[in-house]
Amino acid sequence: MPTPHTVLCINVGSSSCKFTLYSVSGGAESVVAEGALDRIGASGGNLKIRDASGRALAEWEREFARPQVAVDAMFEEFGRLKLPRLDAVGHRIVHGGADHVAPEIVTPALIADLKKLIPFAPLHMPGGLEGIEAVAARHPKLPQVACFDTAFHRGMPERAERFPLPRNLFDAGVRRYGFHGISYEYIMHALGAGVPPRLIIAHLGNGASMAAVANGHPCDTTMGFTPAGGFMMGTRPGDLDPGVTLYLLNQKGYDAAQLDRLVNQKSGLLGVSGLSSDVKTLLDARPANAHAAMAIEMFCYQIRKSIGALAAALGGVDLLVFTGGIGEHAAAIRAQVCDGLEHLGLALDPRRNDSNEDTISIADSRSRVRVIPTNENLMVARHTVRLVFPAA
Template identity: 50%
Template sequence: MADITQILSINSGSSSIKFALFAFGAGLEEQQLDGAVERIGQSMGRIWLEQAGQRVLDRQQAFVDQSAALQAVVAVLSELGITHPDAIGHRIVSGGPHQQAHVCIDATVLKDLRDALAFAPLHLPAEIAAIESLQKIWPEKPQVACLDTAFHHSMPELAARLPLPRNLWQEGVRKYGFHGLSYEYIVSQLPDQGKAPTIIAHLGNGASMAAVADGRCLDTTMGLTPTGGLVMGTRSGDLDPGILLYLMAEKGYSAPQLERLLNHLSGLLGISACSGDMQVLLRQRENNPHAAEAIAQFAYSARKHIGSLMAVLGSVQRLIFTGGIGEHAAAVRWAICRPLEALGFHLDPEANAAVAQEARRISAPESPVEVLVVPTDEDLMIARHTLRLLGTGTP
């Protein structure tokens, strides 16, 4: 390998691709650029790129599919003189029952990912398409699957097993957990590497929490798929299973209709009847009671899950907010923590309201529980795992 190793991190969605390029060497770990392709499959899309925090490219063009979007990414990198990254790492939401650790991609891994489509139907098709497209563009470049489920593989069976017939467990029907790359990064930033009992709240359009102690996950809020757990942007979170039986028996819902209902029409969007975007709801809450209700239900859902994870840990020393909402929505953090003061969560109003990009403490000095905001970096975790699996060492 060259003295400097370049790793391209890819995070694929159904209508967007985020990417970042990292350079590693002796004492070097540097993000060289990041960008995204947006509105894939629409009449007009967008590709943008930033270096050192400066926007160096922002272009409107159509991208008919994932392959076209990735060809555009490669072309933009070539314009900057970057034609041959040493490897590509992909965020893979779920590897299903057969792939549960970060792994170099080969034909067997690809087959296992295709077989796991039912475990993450919103995410895996785009992620597999990205792998296959880059295999055609750069057939000689190694690619790595970095699994969002890997961090949670340490969960004890007591937490992972669902109360269903045992044969379903053998078929892979279990709690997998997600947002693992984010949780890994947060743990890596903690002075004690997550040894103290900690709750990490990754709050974004998709939202989950994890209970961490001794550096490992003991339980998490998402289950078999990324649909369960907290109320989310357009996903329902946990529901009484009887609701689904009712909708099928009484309303004639089919499986595709249920999938659309639970993943695309529910959550904040369903409650507010106007938007699944928390920033939009926060702007409207004073004049729109449905927006205010959606925010309140999100915070209520978060508080309940904090309580359940406290029961798992036995005690909690830290609560960490991360993700788009967790990092940037001070009003939401306040709504979550204020009713929990009797349990030791005391926020400092000024620290909570401050706008900052770096990690910071937002709890009051006398708070029994330390509350932190820590920006996450899933792209960097993808690059680190890719570098490690290439055999070039851990940065």
């Protein structure tokens, strides 16, 4: 009987820390506990921990000044609950740059490299790195693994990876990296032998992007140099005419900090609606709120355009997969996105879509549409076990 290993998977962002504790034995993973610490750096912070059945193990409110404080609080609660001793920790890290193209065991040299990438993803990288350092401070001998959201896309052809900018900027790292790669990787594993030649995966959440996969290999994606690019998201605008930023700098007196807040915190669904970045809130409000209705209309329109562009890159589409919080649960968004894509062979069955079934396209649709829940933490757990316990 193989010895079970307890693996903690952490996803530390700028304002939250989500985690899952797994017991892994003989290649099979089972959830021990999972939860989140929310509103890091703001008032009203809270911690929630559930067991595998969803039963509450802990739930309380406390302010967490920064990610390290939140991670420390998580470990303290693990000790109080007498959860199993950890054997390894895996982290979702948003950016691996051009050089880190596969999961790696954390070393001082890797941390030094990743700190150089903070300007590439300033909203996400500091929290991820602070999470690694918080674990190391508490458990210095515990193996840690970093899994990079950008790694999935490193196989893209150069024509998709380059910006039309001078070559020296590409050599300096200014290129299209793509994100949500761990989610895309999980969907590929979930499809298994069912990966078709022309696949589009739509990861729709507060941050959102899509990937085109040709014959099992990534060939394009909507996000670019940072997670602010692509189509509009909860608080991010997606792709902007570069002249807009020049105008704001030169004519409206914006500085770099104001631009950062604009493109990461004040745009997208929130900026257009003036109400909320939450899709459910906007869907509920749109019958009586024209700004909420316009935000939803723009969101779906831009996703639909992006599907068309990726279908052009693929030469058509055999399967469209919706995943992520919005993609998995917002039937109204899926319906509005796909309305008008019949020319690509994409046609939804309203009953299946409203019921959140696995396959939501009509029976005789030329191209299938599926809803597949993602599981980034499980993917991180598998990579962590593979690197730390290769014989497991």
